[in-house]
Amino acid sequence: MRLAKVQFASWDKIHFFKLNDLEISENDKVIVKIDNATEIGAVIGFTTLSDVKKENPEVTEEEINDIIRMAAIHDTGELAGPKERNEALEFAKSLKDKYDLPMKFVDVHFSFDRSRITFAFIADGRVDFRNMVKDMTRHFSKSIRLQQIGIRDEAKIMGDLGACGRCLCCRGYLKELCSITSDMAEMQQCSHRGSDRISGVCGRLMCCLSYEQKGYEESMKKLPDIGRRVNVDGKKGKVVGHHVLKQSVDVEFEAENGDGKTVIEVDLNRHNK
DSSP states (O other), rough: OOOEEEEEEEHHHHHHEOTTTOOOOOOEEEEEETTTEEEEEEEEEEHHHHHHHHHHHHOOOOGBEEEEEOHHHHHHTSSOOHHHHHHHHHHHHHHHHHHOOOOOOEEEEEEESSSEEEEEEEEEEOOOHHHHHHHHHHHHHEEEEEEOHHHHHHHHHHBOOOOOOOOOOOHHTOOOOOOOOHHHHHTTTTTOOOTTTTTTTTSBBBGGGGTTTHHHHHHHSSSSSSTEEEETTEEEEEEEETTTTTTTTEEEEEETTTSSSEEEEHHHHHTTT
């Protein structure tokens, strides 16, 4: 079964909905029902029920709602505008100060039917905001949700320029933020540059480390493992280093005079011919 991946805010988690025989394309806006609220969201991609169940085996087809309809042009005019959203944020910030809570509000989302308001915030740990939510509920007379997001999500909301001089990828076109690991930097042999040079404005490893990762992984498969014994022009040595893009390896040999060891870079493209 084919499902649409729908997101209500750039920092919100991805929700899955049945297409309901609708002809829907990526970036289309759709109207859906979720958790007793009607929402308008953007289609950021597609998947299948079987793929969703791989991540969460407990998900059943019955739990996934249908898309109600495509959003019309006049629907977007009913969304909360900048003034209303800013006023809601300022009120939330004033309550945060009132209760002296260690958190930072960064965005707010009104559901399409205005029955629920979700505030996005960042914090170093868990925050007890129960009293603040009670005040919010009385003030807005709506269902209130507070959603803790990560520092990468904050950068996606606020925007900035990356080290390349372009607008942040997460702000421009990245719909999903994948996991970026130190292993990627190690494989691409740029970890030695230091964390400052391979980290984005969010302070985390740059998302662009993932762009060429598959290419590096394919190239790595062609290289012998570190520690493997190899024969180079009749001499036996041990692989001690990789140069992935150059497709070469460092091979350690015993010195001919028996005194110490030497390391030579071997070009596999030339050597394998």
